[in-house]
Amino acid sequence: MVDRFTxxxxxxxxxxxxxxxLDQLPTAPxxxxxxVGAST
Structure with missing residues (x-):
């Protein structure tokens, strides 16, 4: 059990x-x- 935990x-x-x-994910490529690849 200790081996699995470590x-x-x-x-x-x-x-x-x-x-x-996470700050970069919403930006359109x-x-x-x-x-490109954005609907807005």
Whole structure:
């Protein structure tokens, strides 16, 4: 049981997103000055 717990602790940091990534998700993708893939 302790071995499984410590293995889980080793993998916990893999699931976190880097700083600022959630702020960038809502932005529309661009190619040059043209927005692509957005409906607004």
């Amino acid at each position: 293995s889980m602790l080793d993998c916990v940091d893999v699931g976190f997103l880097p700083d600022g990534i 661009q190619i040059g000055t043209t927005r």
